[in-house]
Amino acid sequence: AQSVTQPDIHITVSEGASLELRCNYSYGATPYLFWYVQSPGQGLQLLLKYFSGDTLVQGIKGFEAEFKRSQSSFNLRKPSVHWSDAAEYFCAVDPSGGYQKVTFGIGTKLQVIP
Amino acid sequence: SAVISQKPSRDICQRGTSLTIQCQVDSQVTMMFWYRQQPGQSLTLIATANQGSEATYESGFVIDKFPISRPNLTFSTLTVSNMSPEDSSIYLCSVRGRLQGFDNEQFFGPGTRLTVL
Numbered sequence: 001a002q003s004v005t006q007p008d009i010h011i012t013v014s015e016g017a018s019l020e021l022r023c024n025y026s027y028g029a030t031p032y033l034f035w036y037v038q039s040p041g042q043g044l045q046l047l048l049k050y051f052s053g054d055t056l057v058q059g060i061k062g063f064e065a066e067f068k069r070s071q072s073s074f075n076l077r078k079p080s081v082h083w084s085d086a087a088e089y090f091c092a093v094d095p096s097g098g099y100q101k102v103t104f105g106i107g108t109k110l111q112v113i114p
Numbered sequence: 115s116a117v118i119s120q121k122p123s124r125d126i127c128q129r130g131t132s133l134t135i136q137c138q139v140d141s142q143v144t145m146m147f148w149y150r151q152q153p154g155q156s157l158t159l160i161a162t163a164n165q166g167s168e169a170t171y172e173s174g175f176v177i178d179k180f181p182i183s184r185p186n187l188t189f190s191t192l193t194v195s196n197m198s199p200e201d202s203s204i205y206l207c208s209v210r211g212r213l214q215g216f217d218n219e220q221f222f223g224p225g226t227r228l229t230v231l
Contacts, residue, residue, distance in 0.1 A: 043206070044222040090156065101147050102220045104157045
């Protein structure tokens with residue numbers, strides 16, 4: 001079955017430490033890939049997206065993600081986490097290449113400790 | 115990016131009543147969607163709102179419970195009918211395919227936080 005998997009439900013990191021959030025998908029072809037962030041009580045904000053081309057994509061707020069076709073992964077990274085990064089992060093996939101709805105992973109809740 | 119507004123932003127309703135949520139976009143879009151986010155959960159697609167025709171519902175969601183309208187390319191409504199406490203959720207409007215933007219991003223509204231007592 002087609003799916004989006006975020007294996008880590010909760011992650012806790014210290015402020016200033018590096019961060020990697022995992023996302024795997026299972027679709028036949030390379031889908032469009034997205035990472036969204038949802039701060040407490042807020043709507044969803046797009047961090048970055050991958051459609052094609054360079055497999056390392058830069059996003060807002062210092063985030064980047066790397067698409068690895070061989071691993072069917074699209075992991076989100078940040079070299080140094082700030083306390084304001086505490087939020088829930090959703091990986092999302094559009095298998096159609098831009099013409100259908102986006103399907104979301106279960107989300108990873110990030111806690112940042114001083 | 116597309117600017118999406120939703121009304122109301124939150125509401126507290128009694129069981130058995132209905133609530134209509136409005137979604138307005140600042141530009142014409144080809145696709146409009148309604149998602150539900152239950153407490154502590156991810157987003158689940160309810161339906162795709164189709165202009166001028168019946169919405170396309172995902173498995174587990176039916177028109178009698180969640181009637182949807184989309185009279186034009188910038189506006190849609192979702193009604194939550196005959197509410198029960200299990201309908202307490204955040205309901206999000208989402209759009210894709212801006213006619214003037216030529217992009218493939220999917221944008222989300224701020225959500226409507228519904229509590230059913």
